[in-house]
Amino acid sequence: MTSEAAPLADRVCAGDPRAVARALTLVEDEGAAGAALLRDLFPRTGRAWLIGVTGPPGAGKSTLVDRLATAIRRDGRRVGILAVDPTSPFSGGAVLGDRLRMQTHAQDEGVFIRSMATHGHLGGLSRTTADAALVLDAAGADVVLVETVGVGQAEVDIVRAADVAIVTLVPGTGDDVQALKAGIMEIADVFAVNKADRDGADRLVSAIESNLSLHAYGDGEWRPPIVKTVATTGNGVVELLDAATRFRDWAAGLGHSRRTLRAESRLRDLVSERLMARLEQHVLGSGEFRALVDRIAKRELDPYSVAEDLVRRIAR
Numbered sequence: 001m002t003s004e005a006a007p008l009a010d011r012v013c014a015g016d017p018r019a020v021a022r023a024l025t026l027v028e029d030e031g032a033a034g035a036a037l038l039r040d041l042f043p044r045t046g047r048a049w050l051i052g053v054t055g056p057p058g059a060g061k062s063t064l065v066d067r068l069a070t071a072i073r074r075d076g077r078r079v080g081i082l083a084v085d086p087t088s089p090f091s092g093g094a095v096l097g098d099r100l101r102m103q104t105h106a107q108d109e110g111v112f113i114r115s116m117a118t119h120g121h122l123g124g125l126s127r128t129t130a131d132a133a134l135v136l137d138a139a140g141a142d143v144v145l146v147e148t149v150g151v152g153q154a155e156v157d158i159v160r161a162a163d164v165a166i167v168t169l170v171p172g173t174g175d176d177v178q179a180l181k182a183g184i185m186e187i188a189d190v191f192a193v194n195k196a197d198r199d200g201a202d203r204l205v206s207a208i209e210s211n212l213s214l215h216a217y218g219d220g221e222w223r224p225p226i227v228k229t230v231a232t233t234g235n236g237v238v239e240l241l242d243a244a245t246r247f248r249d250w251a252a253g254l255g256h257s258r259r260t261l262r263a264e265s266r267l268r269d270l271v272s273e274r275l276m277a278r279l280e281q282h283v284l285g286s287g288e289f290r291a292l293v294d295r296i297a298k299r300e301l302d303p304y305s306v307a308e309d310l311v312r313r314i315a316r
Helices: 006-015 017-029 033-042 061-073 129-138 182-187 201-213 237-254 258-283 288-297 303-315
Strands: 049-054 078-087 111-116 145-146 164-171 190-195 226-230
Touching: 006 017, 006 033, 017 033, 017 111, 017 129, 033 129, 033 145, 049 061, 061 145, 061 237, 078 129, 111 129, 129 145, 164 182, 164 237, 164 288, 190 201, 190 237, 201 226, 226 237, 258 303, 288 303
Parallel strands: 049 145, 049 164, 078 111, 078 145, 164 190, 190 226
Antiparallel strands: none
């Protein structure tokens, strides 16, 4: 049997780049073929370490991810990169700005880069980002770097998708005020103050420290470290990777694993999606769901009663 004729899952696990690209496309399409592939791949996953890099637009996340990949490759480890980009209003695909900033790894067979469109999904990730990470895991990636789209404080899905979340902030853009707010600041396992050669970097570090001091950390509890980086030169990147590694080791030592949270979150999402699909395809008549929505908007029905009724109809 030729490699081209072999089952796609086997070719993915063998690290065939074309097979990996094809698998990611199937996963993003969210069809039956992608679901079947993921069922085949899932038992062969669980080895990769997922690092999430998030933060507001303009924080230099893409360059930082590029530099992190370089640092990881020095140890000979294989890297997968999922760069979640805005959705193009013309093609519906990803706007490939992130991939263009990672061309230093274009010829490196140990790095696989994929841009993913959000397709309108909120929270900084695509709906299929977690499944795409599974494909890269199965393909032999030791580390999967996930870069979120950069949507600001609502960008918190990464904490459910990665083993460690790096929140990237930059001085001089109002992030010293952001540091005092909730949302994105509360999900950080490690803070990266990027573009630290700019004026105001020390002030931003102090603002983050002040925010952290409001929380009473107990003995043995993880206190997110703050690492100053200059991604364009690589300064501080090794220290940032070391901080992320310390968090991974700390979490493993205490038995705190994001994988349980990730498994629960994904299961809830899948059950919800499948129940809605069954409801619309097999329970409701054509146009009935939209009619119910319109009646709720007109205050003729309330959503709570409608939801209860729909659940009962599914049960029947």
